[in-house]
Structures are given as C-alpha cells and as structure tokens.
Amino acid sequence: MGRLRLGTPLVLAPMAGVTNAPFRRLCREAGEQGLPSHLRASLDTAQPGIDAPAGLYVSEMITSRALIEETPETMRMITPDPTERVRSIQLYGVDPATMARAAAILCERDLVDHIDMNFGCPVPKVTRKGGGSALPWKSDLFNAIVQQVVAAAKPYGVPVTVKMRIGIDDEHITFKDAALAAQDAGIDAVALHARTAAEHYSGQAHWDQIATLVQMLEIPVLGNGDVFEAEDALAMMDQTGCAGVVVGRGCQGRPWLFHDLAAALNGSEDRFRPTLAQVAELILCHAELMIENFADEFRAMREMRKHIGWYLRGYQIGGPTRGDLNRVSSLAELQERLAALDLSQGYPQAAQGRRGRAGGVKRPHLPDGWLDSREIDEAARELLKGAELDTSGG
Template structure:
C-alpha cells in the first residue's frame, strides 16, 4: 500500500494536548480488559502516540479499591501517562483528580462520557450523562479545577447523543471547551447504535466547525491507516482515536506513523511475523500478571490475531485454551510462517452487535438542566 498525500489529506499541524505534543496525532482508546500496561507497551513498540489505560472509576479510585489501584500501572518510559476516568458526581470527580495530581498517578486525564453499555446508561452514566448539560458542566469543571494548578490536561470523550432524537455532542463540545478541557473526542455514533452500523464522520466535521479553540479528535471505524487519513481529510479533525481497529493487530500503529509521516504504509505481516507478535504479547502479559493468568488473558486475543489466516479448527481451539508459554510455543511452531497477510483480515474488528433502545433512569429526559447526581450510578469497580 502507499500512503495518501499527507498535506493534502490533513492540512493539520502537530496535535498538542496541554503541554504534550502527540506526534503522530493518534490516540489509543481505552478498552476494558484490553488496554492494560502489556498491550499498551506492545502497541507503543510500533509507534508513537498517546496510549490511554483502561477506564478507572472515580469512586473506586478515591476509595482505593485494590483492583483499581492494580490497574494504574505504567511503564517507566511511558510518557505522558494517560488515565481515563468515569464518573457522574462532580465532588467525587474532583476528589479523584486531586488524588491523581497529589500522588502523581498520571500526566493526563481523559473523561469518559461515551460508554453505551446498558448497565451504565440505565443509571444515568456514560453516554446518557451529557444530556444533563448542567451536571455535565459541573463534572468537567470539577476535574479541570483540580488538575489545572499542576498543569495536568483534562480531555473529554463523548458520543453524538443518546439516539437520533436526543443529540448532545454540540452542547457537550461547547461546554467542555468553555470549562477548560484541552481537547474533545467524538465517537461518531449515538448510544443507541452502540458499535453497530457505520460511524457518522460528518458529525466530527460539524463539531470541528463549532469547537475552534481546542483540538477535536475523531473516533469510529478506523481499521487502517488509510481510514485515519481519510477521516482527517473529510472532517478536518486534529487527530484520531483508535479502538477496535488495533485488536489483534498492534502493528496498526506502525502503519499510522508511516501514513501520517507521508511514507509508504507497510504490507500486512506474514503469519510468521504475527506469531512473533503474539509471542511478544504473551511475554508482556506474563510479566504483568504472571504466566498462568497472563496466558488466560491472551486467549481472548487469539481469534483477532489469526483472523483470515488458514489455520485449522483444532489448532485454533488449542490457541483458545493455551495456559503456558511452552504450550503457546508448541502451537506457534505448527503455523506456516510464509502465509501472507490475508485480504479478508482487513475491515471491522471486535464487537459490533446491534442497535437498541437506550435504557435510562425514569424521567431522565424530562429536564436537561437538572444537575441532580443520578442515584447509584457511581459504579465501584473499574475497567468498564
């Protein structure tokens, strides 16, 4: 493949988020159970950018839940250290960000208002919350107020809205900008779409036209380097946020670095190279979690790594049950290293599911200016 002509495709300058230069303008989206320190390191070995850890719940952080504290792990050379926070209460959010600042837990805070999961929206959290404009404003203000004295930038991620009848992204972008956020990111889907259908990149373009003093990042349906450049060209966004597109293919960040530098994008790896990457992922997980737990965690990545390759069902089953590095080595040795990267491995990856009605608290849509904190929405565990 060849890179698109970058200047014509983007017309942008280097992305800055507060004091940090992000070059190339690429952000790894937080993904529950995926973007732990091992996966982030694997991706960082392929290219620069901003790599965000799994979502951390503000209340769980303030209450120092052991699982949450374990998740706040960064490599020594991982800079800036980027943490995503979920919260629905301005007071708790402010406390969490002050804790991050006082204890030097991270260099950048990203706030999650994009989660469409029913267990979150039914309590008024995630992508349901920006509908409550005043509450949204107070949460963003609390985070920025706590972070600003230390120079820690706060960014905000959200969706187009709850559904086609309840669009919130322009208000959310305006409020985040007014309250001092250093960037905003828009996933071009509503909560009702979840991950189905096609992301609406035109909304990213519209947001960019309305939010002019801080960077606007685009998210949704970036599965290749060309997708990223096309999004920038079509929307004028200042950078891209990559989620499902890197599942089982951390070399996507190598491709993105090449594309944004105006260099040719490498061909997809042969099966032998994929096997090497899979082995490296296993090593990093074993170092992070211990071998047995790390290899169990790796199982969920197997189908993505092997997608499209001619690997027999028995061998695939073996990969799905692997429990040690020795077992993994035996399985990898049975792969043909010369098999080229298959064309049908391109395109959408990860969960897609189907659209559905968003479950909301009773009366949630009655008053968008009601700043009452939703009852029971502060989940006490992290990771989504």
C-alpha cells in the same frame, strides 16, 4: 493538547480489558517503528511526560471511586509500563466531587501526565445507571464534573480531555452542548465517537458530525469511529478537518496498525504486513508482558485468549486448532501450539478491514425518567450513588 506535544496526531482509544500496559506498549512501539527515520531520531530527545512522538496511548477506564478507595486492582491498572512516555489515564465517574478528588490524587502523586474523561461508553450496565454516554443528557451534572476535574488538574499543568458520543439516540443529541460547555470549562481537546449510544458500533460512523464540531470549537477535535486502516485515518482528517484520530476496535489483534497510522500521518507509504511467523512472535511477546503485568501466569493467559483470536484473524488455521489456542493456560502451552502452525503464511487480505462486533441499533438502557429533563433531580442523584459499583475499571 495543553502542555502535551503529539508529534503524530494519533490516539489509542481506551478499551476496557484491552488497553492495559502491555497492549499500550506494543501499540506505541509499533507506532514509533512506523515513524519516518528523521522522526524516529527524535525519540532519544523526547521529554518524558510531554512529548509523544508517535501519539498518545490511553489506559483502560478507571473508576474514580475505586481510585479514591485505592483498590489493589485499580492501583495495578494505573501503574504505567516502565517504557511509557506519557502516562495517560481515562477516568469514569458520575459524581463531580468524586471525580475531582480522583483527578487530584493522580496529579498530587505524580501518577499521570494526561487525564481523559469517559462520556461515551454505550454499555447497558453503565448507561442504565446514568453513566457513560447517558450522562451528558443531564447538562448540569456534565458541566459540574468537567469544571471540577479541570479545576483539580490544571494547577499541576495536567491536560484534561473528554471523549463523548453524538448523543443517546437521534432524538436526544448531546455533543454540541456538551462540547461547548467542556471548552468553556478549560478542556484541552474533545474526542467524538461519531455514533449515538443507540447505534453502539453499528452502521457507518457519522463523520459529518465530527466536521460540525470542528467548525464549532476553538480547541482540537479528535475524530473516532471506523478507522480500520491507515487510509481511513487520512480520509477522516481530510473530510472533517479534525486535528487527529482516535483508534479503538481497528487495532484489536493488530497493534501493528499503529505502525501504518504513524507512517501515513507523517506522509509515508510504508505499511507493515506481518507473516504468521511474525504474528506468532508478537503473540508470545504480548503474553510475556501480560504475565509480568499480572504476576499471575494463568490469569495472564486467560486474558490473552481473546487477543490470540484477534491476532489470528484471516490466517488459515483450522477450527480445532483455534479452539485449542483459545484454551491455553500456560506460556509453554502457547509456545507449543503456535510452533505447530504453518508459520510460512503471508499476510492475508482477510486480516484487513473492519474489526469488532458491530451489532445493530439498540434501544439504550436508561434510568426511568432519565429523558424527562436535562437537569438532574434527587431521584436520579440517588440512583447515581451506585453507578460505579458494578462498573469495570478497578
């Protein structure tokens, strides 16, 4: 993708509150451990900022306005892990000039090696302001954002990609027009989550639409949706012809999934099936990295609580014990409660398969009159001015 060389066609999807520097590190290290031995040897000669032997690991969503204003939280969020090979940041925004300025700041200050743009978020607080998966419906606005961000980044050789959904709902499909416009603007790759905004994460992802996009575009198409095991990634690539896979919910509480994915995508049948003792060790490592990342032990442990629940899925742990683990407030407390578990348990079948809340089809939350036209009007422009104010991402 542009100057980037993905030795493995694998991408960790940006997830708000999840893919911070500690979690990216654990996923990348697992991916590198899953590489066949002859490819692991290439890690020592990999060129920083260009070579990604085990794939690409993207940051949480960063709002462009917060980046320009240099809010402390945003500046912390864009700080890479010291071992990060390729610094990949996802930008969110609704104003072309603001997005372009944010991209320019990242490039001018040498803070990034790859920029992804978020046009796929289905969360109501984003779509009701015209952002995320609602935005491509306004084709003129989408085109302006993509063109200006590409223009800001390309002089620095920084590749730019977009992540999008099929559309708002079955009656308002946007991915074909948006992908073609992005390709014309000079985008280096398109990632498609094969669901509409209305579907959120429900049902089955429509992999056939990924295949449609592969046939339409000359640039790489990455597939996203329902990759929960390494075999799912192989099936997606076989069925759609996509250039690579993007993995989100499937790795929640399972950074070792990237071990399996990297192995499978490089022709190996090696799979990692951790015992509860190994999972407990990984939880503690994650917690220590989080404390270092936030420089605040209580905040780090509060953020860890959801991860702990995901890590322990499928293992035989009583409800009261799970409740106690969900209330940890210090590293010492976490160590004590993990040590009390039956750590001799092997990897349970129940730990595999689908992850995350699927929910059902929901009517998208959109600005009044948003669907009346494919072009932006003054009323919509006024609404968009506040679109980033209550959006997470810095």
